[in-house]
Amino acid sequence: MANAWFETVAEAQRRAKRRLPKGVYGALVAGSERGVTVDDNLAAFAELGFAPHTAGLANGRQTATTVMGQQISLPVLISPTGVQAVNPDGEVAVARAAAARGTAIGLSSMASKPMEEVIAANPQTFFQLYWVGDRDLMAAKVERARRAGAAGLIATLDWSFSYGRDWGSPFIPERINLEAVRRYAPQVALKPAWLWEFAKTKKLPDLTVPNMVANPGDPAPTFFEAYGMWMQSPMPTWEDVAWLRELWGADKPFMLKGVMRVDDAKRAVDAGVSAISVSNHGGNNLDGTPASIRALPAIAEAVGDQVEVLLDGGIRRGSDVAKSLALGAKAVMIGRAYLWGLAANGQAGVENVLDLMRDGLGSAMVGLGRESVADLCRDDVVVPPGFERYLGVDQVADAPVESVPARHRGGRG
Numbered sequence: 001m002a003n004a005w006f007e008t009v010a011e012a013q014r015r016a017k018r019r020l021p022k023g024v025y026g027a028l029v030a031g032s033e034r035g036v037t038v039d040d041n042l043a044a045f046a047e048l049g050f051a052p053h054t055a056g057l058a059n060g061r062q063t064a065t066t067v068m069g070q071q072i073s074l075p076v077l078i079s080p081t082g083v084q085a086v087n088p089d090g091e092v093a094v095a096r097a098a099a100a101r102g103t104a105i106g107l108s109s110m111a112s113k114p115m116e117e118v119i120a121a122n123p124q125t126f127f128q129l130y131w132v133g134d135r136d137l138m139a140a141k142v143e144r145a146r147r148a149g150a151a152g153l154i155a156t157l158d159w160s161f162s163y164g165r166d167w168g169s170p171f172i173p174e175r176i177n178l179e180a181v182r183r184y185a186p187q188v189a190l191k192p193a194w195l196w197e198f199a200k201t202k203k204l205p206d207l208t209v210p211n212m213v214a215n216p217g218d219p220a221p222t223f224f225e226a227y228g229m230w231m232q233s234p235m236p237t238w239e240d241v242a243w244l245r246e247l248w249g250a251d252k253p254f255m256l257k258g259v260m261r262v263d264d265a266k267r268a269v270d271a272g273v274s275a276i277s278v279s280n281h282g283g284n285n286l287d288g289t290p291a292s293i294r295a296l297p298a299i300a301e302a303v304g305d306q307v308e309v310l311l312d313g314g315i316r317r318g319s320d321v322a323k324s325l326a327l328g329a330k331a332v333m334i335g336r337a338y339l340w341g342l343a344a345n346g347q348a349g350v351e352n353v354l355d356l357m358r359d360g361l362g363s364a365m366v367g368l369g370r371e372s373v374a375d376l377c378r379d380d381v382v383v384p385p386g387f388e389r390y391l392g393v394d395q396v397a398d399a400p401v402e403s404v405p406a407r408h409r410g411g412r413g
């Protein structure tokens with residue numbers, strides 16, 4: 001390729017679309033049902049503006065911070081995603097890229113590479129768990145993560161098994177067999193560069209999920225076998241969250257990912273977590289959930305002094321990172337942005353995306369006159385009226401009048 005470097009995430013996305021078979025690209029775009037939430041995650045960032053200064057701008061760009069006990073060079077982490085079949089090195093390439101840029105990653109339970117390999121590539125790895133199976137199986141996976149040296153755990157519980165997509169779900173094969181080859185062949189034949197990446201490894205994409213088992217090397221289920229088991233598992237309770245947190249170790253970093261409501265954020269604090277991510281699963285879960293950035297200010301206000309508050313959903317540029325920090329996040333996590341970078345240019349593509357995040361954040365800080373990420377604050381952003389959402393606010397008095405339905409307003413109307 002003449003110049004593999006790309007200057008925005010939008011360009012990485014265009015290249016990913018050109019390079020990947022249609023079904024694989026479709027799985028990355030995702031977004032459930034009508035796509036209201038996935039669209040709102042992006043629209044909300046566009047609604048937020050900046051209030052820049054003219055002179056006396058910042059000279060330094062201090063982007064380093066600490067999240068979940070890890071010192072990282074920028075407040076942008078890799079969110080856990082199953083990157084099956086995007087690139088033969090998958091999560092290992094992502095882990096190396098993050099290590100090269102000095103940041104941490106979340107490794108999905110649904111990932112294609114064993115946690116031991118990923119942690120060897122980047123010791124700043126948090127292992128992400130879904131609630132699959134019973135407490136015994138959960139405990140076995142936690143012990144495996146401990147033995148492997150995971151720096152922390154992420155429990156993702158916001159999944160409601162929605163599957164209808166108006167734009168049509170991509171066909172994802174159970175395993176790469178003759179039927180899959182037949183159905184994928186026309187798409188794959190049009191994407192020789194992607195096929196060549198796998199051909200070089202002399203292996204077809206392996207659609208198993210090796211982190212779903214208790215020991216490294218145990219026979220791993222396929223993605224769909226694991227998904228079936230997950231669907232049959234009881235939904236976890238807040239007691240389960242507290243149990244899992246305690247099992248991991250009350251003094252060890254533990255994040256609950258997928259919090260959208262103030263009351264849930266408070267329950268998460270009660271369950272003892274050390275961090276939360278305000279997240280709607282990138283719009284892949286319950287469609288109609290508002291953009292996570294709209295819910296962030298109320299949650300950060302309620303629990304930000306007790307736990308680390310992160311945000312994920314819709315981050316496509318460094319200025320989105322600045323906006324999130326200004327509205328109360330300690331750091332953000334990115335999903336699709338790095339998946340597109342990975343698809344476009346492997347490890348270097350993920351490094352490219354992290355560089356864009358750092359540079360864009362840096363430019364915003366210069367313009368806003370903030371030398372350190374810790375100094376970004378609400379004064380730096382223009383928040384239009386009605387932008388925020390106050391979900392699960394038990395005391396109506398906590399929320400501004402216009403956000404409270406008339407029937408709850410009582411004397412405040």
Ligand SMILES: Cc1cc2nc3c(=O)[nH]c(=O)nc-3n(C[C@H](O)[C@H](O)[C@H](O)COP(=O)(O)O)c2cc1C
Nearest residue numbers: 028079080081082108156281282313314334335336
């Ligand atoms: C293809 C894809 C797979 C994902 N898989 C997981 C997963 O296995 N575990 C998890 O906690 N979140 C998963 N997510 C959600 C991301 O961690 C993150 O919340 C979301 O992508 C953030 O939104 P963004 O893509 O707009 O950055 C996935 C997201 C995508 C797009």
